[in-house]
Amino acid sequence: MPILHRNRYLTTIFAGLSDVSISGDIPVEGEINVPVGTPSHDDEYSTLDEPVKDTILRDLKAVGKKFVHVMYPKKSSTLLRDWDLWGPLLLCVTLALMLQGGSVDSKEDGGPQFAEVFVIIWFGSVIITLNSKLLGGTISFFQSLCVLGYCIMPLTVAMVVCRLVLLGGSGMVSFIVRLIVVTASFSWSTFASTAFLADSQPSNRKALVVYPVFLFYFVIGWMILTFSPSA
Amino acid sequence: MASPDDLKFQEFEEATDLLLADPGASTLSMSGSSSMALAGATGDIKLDMSDDEGQEESSELLRGEKQTSGFWTFEYYQSFFNVDTMQVLDRVKGSVMHLPGRNFIKHTLQSSPDLYGPFWICVTLVFSLAISGNLSTFLNSLGSPHYHYRPQFHRVTIAAVVIFLYAWLVPLGVWGFLTWRQREERQQSGYSFLETVCVYGYSLFIYIPTSVLWILPFEWLRWLLILVAMVISGSVLVLTFWPVVRDDTKVTAFATVATIVVLHALLSIGCKMYFFQTATHTPVPTLAPNHTAAVLTNKTH
Numbered sequence: 109m110p111i112l113h114r115n116r117y118l119t120t121i122f123a124g125l126s127d128v129s130i131s132g133d134i135p136v137e138g139e140i141n142v143p144v145g146t147p148s149h150d151d152e153y154s155t156l157d158e159p160v161k162d163t164i165l166r167d168l169k170a171v172g173k174k175f176v177h178v179m180y181p182k183k184s185s186t187l188l189r190d191w192d193l194w195g196p197l198l199l200c201v202t203l204a205l206m207l208q209g210g211s212v213d214s215k216e217d218g219g220p221q222f223a224e225v226f227v228i229i230w231f232g233s234v235i236i237t238l239n240s241k242l243l244g245g246t247i248s249f250f251q252s253l254c255v256l257g258y259c260i261m262p263l264t265v266a267m268v269v270c271r272l273v274l275l276g277g278s279g280m281v282s283f284i285v286r287l288i289v290v291t292a293s294f295s296w297s298t299f300a301s302t303a304f305l306a307d308s309q310p311s312n313r314k315a316l317v318v319y320p321v322f323l324f325y326f327v328i329g330w331m332i333l334t335f336s337p338s339a
Numbered sequence: 340m341a342s343p344d345d346l347k348f349q350e351f352e353e354a355t356d357l358l359l360a361d362p363g364a365s366t367l368s369m370s371g372s373s374s375m376a377l378a379g380a381t382g383d384i385k386l387d388m389s390d391d392e393g394q395e396e397s398s399e400l401l402r403g404e405k406q407t408s409g410f411w412t413f414e415y416y417q418s419f420f421n422v423d424t425m426q427v428l429d430r431v432k433g434s435v436m437h438l439p440g441r442n443f444i445k446h447t448l449q450s451s452p453d454l455y456g457p458f459w460i461c462v463t464l465v466f467s468l469a470i471s472g473n474l475s476t477f478l479n480s481l482g483s484p485h486y487h488y489r490p491q492f493h494r495v496t497i498a499a500v501v502i503f504l505y506a507w508l509v510p511l512g513v514w515g516f517l518t519w520r521q522r523e524e525r526q527q528s529g530y531s532f533l534e535t536v537c538v539y540g541y542s543l544f545i546y547i548p549t550s551v552l553w554i555l556p557f558e559w560l561r562w563l564l565i566l567v568a569m570v571i572s573g574s575v576l577v578l579t580f581w582p583v584v585r586d587d588t589k590v591t592a593f594a595t596v597a598t599i600v601v602l603h604a605l606l607s608i609g610c611k612m613y614f615f616q617t618a619t620h621t622p623v624p625t626l627a628p629n630h631t632a633a634v635l636t637n638k639t640h
């Protein structure tokens with residue numbers, strides 16, 4: 109039966125039945141076709157069905173790939189295109205936790221508290237991103253946050269190294285070793301983030317954008333260098 | 340008026356060419372440049388202040404652009420960051436090595452203030468004060484065996500509050516006062532709020548190398564550095580604000596300039612006393628204004 113006629117037929121039946129109370133089922137003829145979604149080829153649309161392990165592993169792989177990009181910075185747009193903030197959060201929390209447990213003689217004269225480190229890193233990244241955008245940069249807000257956050261990784265590695273060195277004593281030699289390690293990783297961080305960020309600026313303003321990044325990593329480096337363990 | 344020396348004379352020839360080419364060019368409403376426009380048109384040149392007529396034109400166009408977006412749009416704030424690296428460096432140089440008789444706003448800023456310089460100079464100053472202060476405390480106590488190095492991170496917070504309050508509230512006060520006087524006395528135009536903030540921000544630049552040099556533990560050297568820094572940055576402020584207040588009554592003029600200088604002095608002396616101590620005790624950290632901190636440490640010395 110053609111669809112148009114069928115519908116009219118059904119409508120007529122129901123119209124006629126509107127003032128009749130029905131106690132039983134009324135057999136209705138016809139076909140009902142509900143479009144069923146074919147299993148799509150892209151994984152992203154059906155991630156509800158996959159096991160949790162796959163989801164987590166995929167995100168971890170993305171984060172890990174970005175870590176590798178920071179270690180060997182070359183001008184690739186992968187870091188910029190697929191930004192995520194998991195990596196920066198992980199690094200920030202790790203760094204802030206490792207900066208705790210410093211000298212505990214007095215709360216006031218100690219190193220930065222957890223909240224202070226957190227605020228400096230996130231607030232500092234936001235300010236630098238705003239600065240870059242106000243100067244006419246073409247990078248997006250979250251992409252810039254992502255780059256700045258991931259480039260903290262060399263400094264986090266330096267923090268781990270410093271704590272290990274401090275286990276062996278805190279004399280002059282350990283200080284010189286720590287100084288070298290922190291200086292090297294701070295230069296690495298600045299260089300890595302500049303490789304990603306400087307391209308988005310017109311050439312006569314590059315230095316204006318690079319300087320705040322330099323200051324940011326310098327301050328973080330100073331916090332790491334001046335970490336002194338409890339006596 | 341400033342007398343043209345050889346260098347300026349060459350530059351000015353370009354400017355007169357520009358003016359003669361376009362005699363109808365609009366210039367800024369400041370009395371100095373309008374007299375130059377008239378002089379240029381008649382071919383009789385008297386150099387007043389600005390070197391570059393072309394830049395003034397573009398800065399006026401810029402100012403016209405600035406007013407079109409509302410303060411809630413991003414573009415409004417973007418117009419305050421319209422500077423290049425060379426411009427920022429020139430402004431910084433102008434705040435440190437300026438010749439007497441040059442108004443910082445008219446000459447170096449050329450009436451296009453930016454917020455990049457003041458903001459990042461303040462941030463750098465905060466960290467340089469905190470870090471240098473920490474280093475000097477460390478060097479002072481190097482000899483004593485019971486000393487355990489402490490990062491004293493709370494100083495960063497205190498430095499940040501003090502410097503940012505000074506760099507933003509004091510210009511607000513000065514601008515408000517000058518605008519009120521100008522309206523009362525019906526004088527010529529004063530400076531906009533941004534220009535005031537800009538002058539104060541760039542004048543703080545000299546304290547960055549000063550704070551680094553304060554690490555050296557010689558008391559006479561520290562006081563000498565304070566004197567030099569205050570002379571340089573104070574003169575920037577005085578030379579900027581003197582032309583605006585000089586038409587006022589003598590008392591008000593002197594009082595205004597004196598207040599500016601005294602506040603500036605209090606800032607530098609307060610910072611020096613709080614962050615760089617030669618006493619062996621550590622002070623009670625307080626968020627009270629500068630002079631209270633200075634008085635406290637003076638009493639306990």
